[in-house]
Amino acid sequence: MTYFKVLFFTLCFLAFTTHAKEQPLKLDKHLSVFQPYLGSWQADFDVAPGTKPVQDVGLWERALNGKAIRTKHSINEGEYGGESMIFYDSKKDSLVFYYFTTAGFYTKGTIKVLSPTQFVAYEEVTGSKEGITKVKSTSDLKDGKLVVSTSYLKKGEWTKPESRIYTRSNQAVKFK
Template identity: 80%
Template structure:
């Protein structure tokens, strides 16, 4: 009898595992381009010598039955963080997203896919205490590295692009 219980348990685990993997990869066709980004990533920012280290940990995951991608990230284990939802707006025929932060501001934006490994995001910022009104970021997936270049429209002028290189990670996104 123990043999049959063990066999049944093993079959249930295999079935559940297959079901979970199938669901994890089941995205609406407009979101399929983001499939390689699913998972956890981290970047260690370049900072001047002697300055406090800055690490960003982000997680991309399937959401809403594959109708959206949810991203979460935290800097320095929760000093700052945010969450976004990316989805396809069929009326606008565009990928759109909303990003909400622990700093009290939020953005709404659009994403333009440039190639199977590259996309650009344009954001309108609401509530920034630093005077940022727009953000433009280009993301590129190369050799299992996620390279992000970001510029900010701050007080009427675009900043020099900042580049961050994300690699796969086993860390977790944390909020305080």
């Protein structure tokens, strides 16, 4: 019986160490710029004193054999959240994405890569109850932090950009 225990633990150890040495799975060449974004992130929003804290937890992951990236995020453990798929559209020769939310609206958009660490996303919004019809966000990955600045076209006027700083996280995305 002891022999089988030793064999079992040896096989488990080998499987773990072999898996740990594997190279990260590759992304399609059009998505490779996003390799450093993969993983979990979190931002704690600046809020007025005495108001409820707001935390956004996000996850970027390789999807569809590297032909897409799936992102998902939740605010305050599922009070609000969304999921998106980013992929390369060869017909449009562009990075495109769809974003679906727990609030019942969705967006479709394009991404323009500005540099190896920066990109801008342009979104058309469908179904917003707040009157938002477009979104523009710029993301910049520097010094291990993801800085996101977002403006909304709301009732015909662009809002002042809101910025958030995301850091690596062990938190999980949660939906209710």
